[in-house]
Amino acid sequence: MVRVAHISDSHLGAAMFQLPERREDVRICFRRAVERALSYSPDILVHTGDLFDSPDPSQVDMQVAIEAFKAAAKKDVMVVVLQGNHDLAGLRRTASPVRTLEQAEYVVSTGEEQYRIVREKIDGQDVEMHMLSWGPKRTTQRLVRESRPDGDINLLFAHTTATNWDSLPLDFDYIGEGHTHVFQLDRYAGIGAPGSTAVIEWRRELGKNRTRQLIIVDAERDGIEFQTEELRDVREFVHVYGLDITGTSGEMANEVIKKKIETLPVRSNGSIVIIEVSGTIDSEAESAIKREELVEFGRKHLNALVVFIEPKWNVLGPRPVSLSRPLDVRKSVTEYALKTGMNQVEELVQLLDEIGVG
Numbered sequence: 001m002v003r004v005a006h007i008s009d010s011h012l013g014a015a016m017f018q019l020p021e022r023r024e025d026v027r028i029c030f031r032r033a034v035e036r037a038l039s040y041s042p043d044i045l046v047h048t049g050d051l052f053d054s055p056d057p058s059q060v061d062m063q064v065a066i067e068a069f070k071a072a073a074k075k076d077v078m079v080v081v082l083q084g085n086h087d088l089a090g091l092r093r094t095a096s097p098v099r100t101l102e103q104a105e106y107v108v109s110t111g112e113e114q115y116r117i118v119r120e121k122i123d124g125q126d127v128e129m130h131m132l133s134w135g136p137k138r139t140t141q142r143l144v145r146e147s148r149p150d151g152d153i154n155l156l157f158a159h160t161t162a163t164n165w166d167s168l169p170l171d172f173d174y175i176g177e178g179h180t181h182v183f184q185l186d187r188y189a190g191i192g193a194p195g196s197t198a199v200i201e202w203r204r205e206l207g208k209n210r211t212r213q214l215i216i217v218d219a220e221r222d223g224i225e226f227q228t229e230e231l232r233d234v235r236e237f238v239h240v241y242g243l244d245i246t247g248t249s250g251e252m253a254n255e256v257i258k259k260k261i262e263t264l265p266v267r268s269n270g271s272i273v274i275i276e277v278s279g280t281i282d283s284e285a286e287s288a289i290k291r292e293e294l295v296e297f298g299r300k301h302l303n304a305l306v307v308f309i310e311p312k313w314n315v316l317g318p319r320p321v322s323l324s325r326p327l328d329v330r331k332s333v334t335e336y337a338l339k340t341g342m343n344q345v346e347e348l349v350q351l352l353d354e355i356g357v358g
């Protein structure tokens, strides 16, 4: 049996909302993910790219990666790391920090190439690993399409395959990819994406049914089995969505948001609170919304590290719209309605017909 532990997208160096605390959280999340992965005693630990948030990581982040992979080597775990779009500067024209780790023999990667095949004898089986780092979309798709594995156990690891899962080649026992930051696993097809090891960009990772997981793959000649373990962020996130301020005045909107903050549970110190506010208001109301004051109130009231109000509302109101044919009333009204995001355009046009304008 060959056991693979699959993680991805750690983005060491990333700091949400420019918070230094977050930079440290991301490191802790990565360390924990590797620790959890090693606790399953895998033969291979694969990180499918974006280990670093930038191609020029800090010394500290480099050291964090080195320590984690040294711990893996101590347990005789082979470490495979792909180069992601964040790890690479200008597509292989300059060295990737993953390449630096590879040259120091902490990890196995794709070197100067985008695609590389490595064969290993594990537990008496010929294991063929096809590794695919980040590259141009069409090249990536072609490399996936043309891959011809020929081992007892065949694995494809990609930062992204840039291919729909139902169009991926069937001759691999497991295809593991990264890049999406959200966990997804097709146990029957043998295709998985663990998601990131921390919350990096909350708009991608937070939300209903979105998780980040460690994927453990047990591959044998005659079949494959999976285990998963959720990788929870070390920081608590409170994510509020669906707060609607349609039709309120600015003052009322402030009240609505403040009330919502007051109903939120005060949790552990230092949580990150994100409140998405939606609806349609006029521009006067919008300019009366006191975002800074609300954020400050929320931070104190909830003992939060940060409160972020995401303005997802639409604004109605006077705005310059130039019309192509001002004398064509019907056309102008339709254009105006479309450009200002008015609802019920069709009804409006029908009404114009009925009253004989057009």
Ligand SMILES: [Mn+2]
Pocket: 009, 049, 050, 084, 086, 179, 180, 181
């Ligand atoms: Mn990424």
